[in-house]
Amino acid sequence: MDSPLPGTARRYAVVLNPHAGGGLALRRWPELEQELRRRALAFELIREATGSAALARLQALPPEVAVLAVGGDGTVGALLPALVGTGRALGIVPLGTGNDFAGLLRLPPNDFGAALDRLAHQPRLVDALDVQIQAGDEVGQRFVLLNGLGMGFDAQVAATMTRAPARLQGFGRYLWSAVATLRELSLGTVTVTVDGVRLHHGPSALVAVMNGTRYGGGFQISPLSDAQDGRLNVLASGPVTRLQLLGLMARVLRGAHLGHPLVHHRAGREVEVVWNRPTDLHLDGDLHGQVTRLSTRVLPEAVRLLNA
Known part of the structure; x- marks a missing residue:
């Protein structure tokens, strides 16, 4: 069955970087989890101490499982080998220190509600x-x-x-x-x-x-x-x-x-x-x-x- 909203995915791997933003991502996880459940989004949490460990878990999932990267630019970068050339979709929840690529996308920092709202947008291919x-x-x-x-x-x-x-x-x-x-x-x-x-x-x-x-x-x-x-x-x-x-x-x-x-x-x-x-x-x-x-x-x- 297709997702009810264009651009959304049926399942998500939520990759939480506990170190992102000086611990901000970890501190705000209870709020984010509540919001994900309120929106009835099916997800699996991946929380590892290192980016390589998170990447390994993500790569073990089928490519139709999208990823929500919760952190900053480093968090997203660590997961890219599971995204490039695989067709796996990426969503960004900017709770890092700089959030620079999210800034290019005009995603407001530390506002996961706005980031989740935009999952309904049509997917966009970027370099x-x-x-x-x-x-x-x-x-x-x-x-x-x-x-x-x-x-x-x-x-x-x-x-x-x-x-x-x-x-x-x-x-x-x-x-x-x-x-x-x-x-x-x-x-x-x-x-x-x-x-x-x-x-x-x-x-x-x-x-x-x-x-x-x-x-x-x-x-x-x-x-x-x-x-x-x-x-x-x-x-x-x-x-x-x-x-x-x-x-x-x-x-x-x-x-x-x-x-x-x-x-x-x-x-x-x-x-x-x-x-x-x-x-x-x-x-x-x-x-x-x-x-x-x-x-x-x-x-x-x-x-x-x-x-x-």
Whole structure:
């Protein structure tokens, strides 16, 4: 029997990340569970300590079981291997720290009622990013992302966030960490090539490869990104001082940095990034050690979203 509402699924695997949002997802689970039952949605709860354990349980379920990812970008990213190329549908309940991809979809953070309401929408196919680490701490590893990655200053900020005051969450936590990281700014030399054409070679504070538009809970790093256009967006800074980078951060908040002479930007299908020294890396906000070489390609229409 078909689902009574277009875009809904008959069964859901609710994947709850107990660490998301500093424990916010776990604390709000009783409310979410009550709302799921009130709406008569059939679901199975998957609550594991690690993303890999949750992924294994999800992959054991038939692909017609949709997934509701309860958490942030990292939660969604951990589940993507069970979604790309399988036809399994994804719904997002944004109860994480940044909720950046949910922000692209205009899903209000911490409002699971709105997220569940939109399960009635027609499914939407969106792109994903396929990342291969060619040299670095996780050499040979491949990852699939929905939002994006950052190297250099971006990833250093993500590392600093682990030491930020517990009272700070979301954008405030990222902003505190960004300012703190400025004191340790160090530029590596990078070569960025998009679709075989060099975008930038020289000193750089950061390189970002994006499918979504924002990171850090509100920084509009890639305002021209469209997760349905079959292209990724690449941004690289030139040689900036601390003061210049601080000024660029203010522009990024508004998405007004494209066209600045110290910002290099291009859209394409594939990108290769090579650093002259080990450089910090984050994937959808999660730290992945250091890297000196990686490649990324877009996977068009790879993920079926239920509440887009």
